[in-house]
Amino acid sequence: MNNRIIHHLSHIDLDGYSCQLVLKYTPYVKHNYNANYGPEVKSKLTIILENIRSAKSKALILISDLNLTADESRWLSDEVAKLNSQKIDVSLKLLDHHGTGAESAKKYDWYYLDVERCATKIVYDYAKEHFEFDEPAWMSKYVEIVNAVDLWKKEQHDNFEYGKVCMRLVNETRELNRIMFANEDNEYKLTLLEAAVAYIDEENAPIVLDEKIHLIKKNFFKRGKNDTLDNLATDFVVALLGAQRKTNTIYYKGYKGFLSYAVGNTSIVGNGFLVAYPEYDFIVDISFKGAMSLRADYKVSVAQISKEWANGGGHPNAAGGRIQGFKEQYRYDKVKQQIEYIISDKESVHGKLEWKKEDLV
Numbered sequence: 001m002n003n004r005i006i007h008h009l010s011h012i013d014l015d016g017y018s019c020q021l022v023l024k025y026t027p028y029v030k031h032n033y034n035a036n037y038g039p040e041v042k043s044k045l046t047i048i049l050e051n052i053r054s055a056k057s058k059a060l061i062l063i064s065d066l067n068l069t070a071d072e073s074r075w076l077s078d079e080v081a082k083l084n085s086q087k088i089d090v091s092l093k094l095l096d097h098h099g100t101g102a103e104s105a106k107k108y109d110w111y112y113l114d115v116e117r118c119a120t121k122i123v124y125d126y127a128k129e130h131f132e133f134d135e136p137a138w139m140s141k142y143v144e145i146v147n148a149v150d151l152w153k154k155e156q157h158d159n160f161e162y163g164k165v166c167m168r169l170v171n172e173t174r175e176l177n178r179i180m181f182a183n184e185d186n187e188y189k190l191t192l193l194e195a196a197v198a199y200i201d202e203e204n205a206p207i208v209l210d211e212k213i214h215l216i217k218k219n220f221f222k223r224g225k226n227d228t229l230d231n232l233a234t235d236f237v238v239a240l241l242g243a244q245r246k247t248n249t250i251y252y253k254g255y256k257g258f259l260s261y262a263v264g265n266t267s268i269v270g271n272g273f274l275v276a277y278p279e280y281d282f283i284v285d286i287s288f289k290g291a292m293s294l295r296a297d298y299k300v301s302v303a304q305i306s307k308e309w310a311n312g313g314g315h316p317n318a319a320g321g322r323i324q325g326f327k328e329q330y331r332y333d334k335v336k337q338q339i340e341y342i343i344s345d346k347e348s349v350h351g352k353l354e355w356k357k358e359d360l361v
Helices: 014-023 039-055 070-085 099-107 119-130 139-150 157-171 182-199 205-221 229-243 266-276 302-310 332-349
Strands: 005-010 030-034 059-064 090-096 111-113 249-252 255-261 282-286 291-296 313-315 318-322
Touching (some): 005 014, 005 039, 014 030, 014 119, 014 139, 039 070, 157 182, 157 205, 266 282, 266 291, 282 302, 291 302, 302 318
Antiparallel strands (some): 313 318
16 A cells, blocks of 8 residues: 555445445545535545645545546546646545446546445455455455345345345434534444444344444444433534534624534524524524525524525524525535625625514513
8 A cells, every 4th residue: 555545435325334344444544535426426536636635645546336427537537647747646446336337447447347246345355455454253244234235135135134224224324414524424324334233143133233223323422421312413513513613603794603504403403502602693504405594592683684695584593594596515615605605795785784682582
């Protein structure tokens, strides 16, 4: 590996996260990224390229369980060539099993395609051959489980049923937003999967794991205390939001707000944030489709803010609306740019925020 930092982009399903779980047992410095198919792939690759340029260190861009289009492959190959021409030593490897990548696989030697194995099994075999690999005892069996369910090999009954539960463990785990909390969400998913392997050899293992899921999730969020999963996750998210105050603060007509993106559950998380950080007058959460949810705590009328921003409405402490023309983004800084443009525009159109004190009570 020659001290290369691995920038590993993988899919957002069981197979994708399992590729990263396999490489957790290699000794190299790794940065994990995850993307779904479509524009998010190029967006995450752009972030990887930016991080490599910033670090100026030897790097391996590793892509697993994601196929690239011909245009994406050409673009990425050109970008890596530019980095190398700038004396930044970067190599590129893609390990995938989706036949739709056949055109790129024929053209680029860094593009490895094998439709007979799931991506986790491809990465596992590649790691054993090319990397230092401290393989745990459960790894080979787990890889076969992922292979069975990802390729839908029902005849492998035991592996298949356990894989179905693992699949749900990933697909239905939404406590953390993977755009705003990318690193924490990735750690959460890998921690859950690593905890799941403890039950592989149990009698009726799929049922045992199914019944343990709630406890496995709680254990991640406990941090020294016990509570309901909802309350534990809320406290965890509020703390993460608090850690991002330097970059996520916005202002509107002298009022201090916090901007989050697709965190959801604004009634609980938003109010929890305002209690934990009383220096803020309001919080606004924007969904992927541009719906916004605002909360305040008797310091400003978010109903009026919502009306001015998006013709929305609601109550002084709880309001919402939809931003017309909002473009879905896969990185927070692009969302903030859109909202700050709206704020600048609306501040110049509307006058002061005016209401009677008693309207907020």
